[in-house]
Amino acid sequence: MHTLMIADDHPLFRDAIAAVIDAGLPGCHLLQADSLAEALHQATACEALDLLLLDLGLPDAEGLSGLQALREALPWLPVVIVSADQERHTILEAIDLGAVGYIPKSTPREALLAALAGILEGRIYLPPDIMRRPPATRPSSSPADLSPHLASLTAKQLEVLARLSRGASNKLIARELDIAETTVKTHVSAILRKLGVTSRVQAILVADQADLATRLAQHRKHRLDA
């Protein structure tokens, strides 16, 4: 059937989760590792591996760095995080790094088995109870504006700047925003003037210094508040 590996430095926990899997997903072949190095070693050797259950907090891998290392070394290997950490942020970051799921250690065994089954069938699992809670009110709004420049850009100009930052040409931006290329040029010229630079490249450098994404979100928010 499937081959799974459990990477956790607590033998007791490895045994516990192995028992749950044995009972709930019979026929699975289970490997165990007590460190990231060991997991990497075994995973490299074993081609049939279907899924790695990775604990955050291995001795040789602080936090998500272990996941990152794994994704770089063995991109083909699906990894699901199993952790006591229930921070929304950690969960999202894990998914961003390419994890196929995130299972809190507090998950009841039925839910855990269902999650693993879903993942083995190709789905992504996130803990519903945590993710469905509204975000715990983000810090929001930096009152002091480091760059009066960026603040003076209009909504459309920000949209254009965002695309500049992705390396888009005027032509492509025109297509994406469904406006004429000449109009894009007009916007770009305005952006350059307001930012006090002379080329799109420099505009991009200024933009990502000031964290364009944040500003875009703020702009959207302001529009809605009004």
Place this chain on the structure above:
Amino acid sequence: MHTLMIADDHPLFRDAIAAVIDAGLPGCHLLQADSLAEALHQATACEALDLLLLDLGLPDAEGLSGLQALREALPWLPVVIVSADQERHTILEAIDLGAVGYIPKSTPREALLAALAGILEGRIYLPPDIMRRPPATRPSSSPADLSPHLASLTAKQLEVLARLSRGASNKLIARELDIAETTVKTHVSAILRKLGVTSRVQAILVADQADLATRLAQHRKHRLDA
């Protein structure tokens, strides 16, 4: 059974998705809205609403701002995004804002129904095919080279690329390196070809992904060692 609302400004698409749901999840009560304002209005009136299918691209809500507004106005209402946009980043941002799922418009009907069913049972749905792909862009910092591209650049090309990354023009680079502008162009063309991109802006994006500074230092070190 369940009450769903579809918010999309294309009547044809609303009808299409309504037909799929009618056939696949019989007994569901379906509402429709063609704008964010309309969706907010109906959702406020209808207490029994279980799930909102929200299109990105409504006339009165650019991108994720609509989701943001909904989450603030009606935090109790589960929202699933239905969009043509398949960017990992967009998907993650949507989940971060509290969406309970993200369904690309290209999803086949069976998968769409399964996703909706899962969501109605409390799960989170993310498109596996997109999320399981390794992130396209990630700062690496590992010794293992994910970008054989950059490694293939010669010393001079790296010098040029470093200046490109600071926003320098060909002319300026020529002055700084004391070579002809045509030579700079030759280098730039070589860089673009090796990095597989078509403009200096894109080259810069690739470069600072791969931490150019580190690489430059390494290169200088090698030269000194030799």
Place this chain on the structure above:
DNA sequence: GATAGACTCCTTCTTTGGTAGGAGGCGAGA
């Protein structure tokens, strides 16, 4: 109703960026 700003688009022009191809000099290694 008038004013101002934002967005749209146009033409014209110059500068910059980028490709293609050829060519000479130089140093390392077969």
Place this chain on the structure above:
DNA sequence: TCTCGCCTCCTACCAAAGAAGGAGTCTATC
């Protein structure tokens, strides 16, 4: 020695970027 890769520079040409100036629509505001 001869070859190969890198650096250098050239011409010629084309595409993209950006400046300048004018102009129409719409919306919000006074």
